[in-house]
Amino acid sequence: MKNLIVIGGITATATGLIIAVQSMCSNRAGELIGPINTGFWTNILGGGLAGLFILGIGLIKGFDSVKITPASFNLTLLAGALGIFIIMGVAYSISIAGLSAGLAAIILGQMAFGALADARGWGGLDPIPLDSRRIIGLVTMAVAVFLLFPKD
Template sequence: MLAGLILALFAGSLVSLQNIFNNRVNERTGSWSTTTLVLGMGFIASFGMSLAVEGKGTFAFHNMQPWYWISGLIGVGVVICLVQATKLLGATFAISIVMTSQLGFALLFDSMGWIGLEKVPFTLNQLIGVFVIVGGILVFKLGGKQEQQETASH
């Protein structure tokens, strides 16, 4: 479990870092150029690592559902939406909304047993947890505005 926690924390830091880098690239190019660069570089890096680690296993797609192949298309949507959200909202606010959305949809998919996931019972505590996070985001965002307005009026 500890390894899973460490990996999840590391993944979160990488997502935030990638979002900042993507936003910087987007400032110099367009959203589609950014997405092409990000996913193209990701393909090259992951393909190379896969060949190094898994060898011929890289090309073994046994018993895979055909609709799993759309994952790459989902990645395009992720990058485009994140780049635009960061541009419009700022990195911290955009990422906090993305993480809350991820949690909410993961809860939905788990509790419904969708896309091949083992069905996990839905509890009121889980729902309250999501609402607490949403409340935290609102306090974070709205609290900063109030302080800015007070500073501007002095």
């Protein structure tokens, strides 16, 4: 179980690096076409690319390997819709706060929601209590975000 947790942590860190690069690209695109257009175009182009991947995998492995179930459709639709607003928010906020402070603030928001979701068991695992140790971790992260914001 510990090895699985370490692998999960390494994967999450690598994903964080990819999110940072995506955020930087969204910020730069937002400077050129605005954050709203960036949110729409990122998802349109990414969706087209995902469609090509689904088609390719379906042709190679069979379309049963890429099917979407009725139970997962609404969750996937909601996640995709939220993704549009995420890109818009990233493109806007990072242009004001800077990449490191903006990403740290985004991560703080994710951590705060994650702690709530863990405490309620919304993520599909047994609830993880929101104890003082976890609250101190969130407060420490909030202080780190504050310290990363530009001095202006």
